[in-house]
Amino acid sequence: MSLIPSSLMKSSFDIRDQDNTKLKRLACAFVLIARSSRIIMTGTKPGLQGYDEEQVHMMEENCIVVDKDDNIIGPDTKINCHLGEGKLHRAFSVLLFNLSGELLIQKRAADKITFPSTWANSCCSHPLHIDNEIEGVEGAKLAAKRKMEQELGIDQDLIDSNQLCFITKMHYRARADEKWVEHEIDYIFALNCDVETRSNPKEIAELKYVTEDELQELFDQGEKIGPWFRLIKENFLNDIWNTLDDLSKATDGKLHKMDECQ
Numbered sequence: 001m002s003l004i005p006s007s008l009m010k011s012s013f014d015i016r017d018q019d020n021t022k023l024k025r026l027a028c029a030f031v032l033i034a035r036s037s038r039i040i041m042t043g044t045k046p047g048l049q050g051y052d053e054e055q056v057h058m059m060e061e062n063c064i065v066v067d068k069d070d071n072i073i074g075p076d077t078k079i080n081c082h083l084g085e086g087k088l089h090r091a092f093s094v095l096l097f098n099l100s101g102e103l104l105i106q107k108r109a110a111d112k113i114t115f116p117s118t119w120a121n122s123c124c125s126h127p128l129h130i131d132n133e134i135e136g137v138e139g140a141k142l143a144a145k146r147k148m149e150q151e152l153g154i155d156q157d158l159i160d161s162n163q164l165c166f167i168t169k170m171h172y173r174a175r176a177d178e179k180w181v182e183h184e185i186d187y188i189f190a191l192n193c194d195v196e197t198r199s200n201p202k203e204i205a206e207l208k209y210v211t212e213d214e215l216q217e218l219f220d221q222g223e224k225i226g227p228w229f230r231l232i233k234e235n236f237l238n239d240i241w242n243t244l245d246d247l248s249k250a251t252d253g254k255l256h257k258m259d260e261c262q
Helices: 006-041 053-058 078-082 136-152 212-220 227-241
Strands: 062-066 072-077 089-097 103-108 123-125 165-175 181-192 204-210 255-257
Touching: 062 078, 072 078, 078 181, 089 136, 089 227, 103 212, 103 227, 123 136, 136 165, 136 181, 136 204, 165 227, 181 227, 204 212, 212 227
Parallel strands: 089 181, 165 255
Antiparallel strands: 062 072, 062 089, 089 103, 089 123, 103 204, 165 181
């Protein structure tokens, strides 16, 4: 027989039930907080909702922010460099020709955050604010090799940095839309070799080699063209195409300042 009055036993069980209910509520609250934190950590920063997760992750990489003379100011994320008015930063563009004299061009994937489904040169991206990529031309070459492997499936060991001929630099600005902008000092490289490619579908929707006439036809058809690629074609590509036997003849090493383009 219990020596505790039944009224007290009932009261103590009520207290336990209340405590259990509170604990369950606290546990639920912690779960919700954890889920919310996970959402924040996986990349739904303002401006990035609804985009491909891999593309969002790359927007957290640090670009090299520079002044108008290409002097390094410091690092900032790709999203900060491209959102709104953006920040001037370094980029690179690779023009890869095969030994038949055709240029490799790519149509950017529909999941790209800036300039989706747009025709561009062989490979274009950004050197990062990391030790081996901040050193001017040589750093941009290493970045180009890294991205050619990631986008085009070209093993970095197959391309010697000396094969990437530095042509010139250009400073340009172009809006992708009301939200995104490109404002870059673009290091332009040319490469003339036969190499096997395997495009990354997260980056590239279509990849093909074209002759000069075929490229002109693409431009004339009113296809979406990346503004940096248009500037390269209008200002440098003809000289590069005419000196594939010795690309150093097309090199000037200058910094060309372009008007804002569409």
